[in-house]
Amino acid sequence: MSTVGVTREEIRDYVHQYNLQPRGTRTAWLQQQPFSRATFYRWNQLVFEGDLDRNLVPQDHGQMNTTPSQRSAFEQAHAKEQAEHEDELKALRERVRQFEGTNEALGKAIGLLHALNEQELATSTTDERKNSSPRKTN
Structure with missing residues (x-):
């Protein structure tokens, strides 16, 4: 052939x-x-x-x-299956987009928390020495 x-x-x-x-x-x-x-x-x-x-x-x-009608039935079933796979793939791609958006938002939130934590540490450190000895009473 x-x-x-x-x-x-x-x-x-x-x-x-x-x-x-x-x-x-x-x-x-x-x-x-x-x-x-x-x-x-x-x-x-x-x-x-x-x-x-x-x-x-x-x-x-x-x-x-196989007869032509069997072939047609096979092709229709195949086309239906393909359409279902395409729908499922579309839904999964949308789900991935949602997860990527969530991931990005969480990354930004974590970055902001780290930045805030660094600022708090910078403002709380001082050069004053504290007296660690106990108070003396009169």
């Missing part, structure tokens, strides 16, 4: 895009692409039934092959 000039990821992407197309629009979608229909069908078979990484396609065994 020829995959010259196209990466494995691009092939997978084309196959996934095709299977996400609504019924009735797939032929038009294929005609707009820079490859032939026959090439695409080989790629489709490589992705779903073969081994794209090793460029191997199994022999046709009838019932073992």
Whole structure:
């Protein structure tokens, strides 16, 4: 099977895009692409039934092959899973931003406490000597 000039990821992407197309629009979608229909069908078979990484396609065994509706269902489930992962990633990034803001605020507060502590130490030191002996009574 020829995959010259196209990466494995691009092939997978084309196959996934095709299977996400609504019924009735797939032929038009294929005609707009820079490859032939026959090439695409080989790629489709490589992705779903073969081994794209090793460029191997199994022999046709009838019932073992996936149907177009099974492929579409797989792609829809995959797209839903991707959307969920994107939402989770977005939430985690927002959480990280919140933690970074909290961290920055705590760092500033600690810096201010250190500065105040240094000022108090500087004002409380004096050169006066205190008498440590006890008071004498008359």
